[in-house]
Structure formats: structure tokens, C-alpha cells
Amino acid sequence: MFPILDGALDVEWSGADGSDAALFLTLTGEDETGAVVICIVANDGSFSIPANLIDQLPTGTGTLLVEQYNWTETTVGGRSLALFAGSAGMGLGMKP
Numbered sequence: 145m146f147p148i149l150d151g152a153l154d155v156e157w158s159g160a161d162g163s164d165a166a167l168f169l170t171l172t173g174e175d176e177t178g179a180v181v182i183c184i185v186a187n188d189g190s191f192s193i194p195a196n197l198i199d200q201l202p203t204g205t206g207t208l209l210v211e212q213y214n215w216t217e218t219t220v221g222g223r224s225l226a227l228f229a230g231s232a233g234m235g236l237g238m239k240p
């Protein structure tokens with residue numbers, strides 16, 4: 145379990161391959177309220193979730209998901225369809 149302290153949260157990952165990437169940080173507070181931060185990022189191996197977002201999160205536990213993906217859009221039967229394929233890693237965190 146990693147600490148989520150006030151201030152920016154620096155995230156690093158390996159295997160950056162130039163595909164699209166996203167970070168999903170979710171927290172559930174002690175009073176069962178929750179928050180979600182979604183960052184669509186350059187897949188270059190690191191990103192800093194801004195302090196102004198982290199500082200608003202409730203005290204509690206949550207997960208950080210780092211996802212790399214490729215996607216394309218197509219039309220099927222007159223409807224737009226987005227197709228995604230990728231991989232992800234997840235860690236558990238706690239904001240004191």
C-alpha cells in the first residue's frame with residue numbers, strides 16, 4: 145500500500161510504448177464518500193497528478209490504475225463504435 149500525501153502525486157511506469165495512456169485514482173473516504181480523478185496522459189513513463197486535485201481527496205483508501213491502450217473508431221450498422229485494447233497495472237493506496 146502506498147501513501148497518498150497532500151501535494152502532487154508522482155507516478156512512474158515502465159513499458160511506455162507511445163500508445164495512449166490514462167491514470168485512474170479512486171478513493172473512498174471514511175464516511176463512505178468517494179472521489180475519482182481521471183488523467184489522460186502522454187505515455188512517456190511518468191506523470192504528476194496535480195496537487196490541487198490530490199489535496200481535494202478525502203481521507204481514506206483507494207486504488208491507482210495505470211492503463212496503456214490503443215483504440216480506433218469505426219461505424220457498424222450506422223452507429224459509431226470505439227474499440228479499445230490495452231493493459232493495466234493497479235496499486236492500493238491510503239490518504240491519511
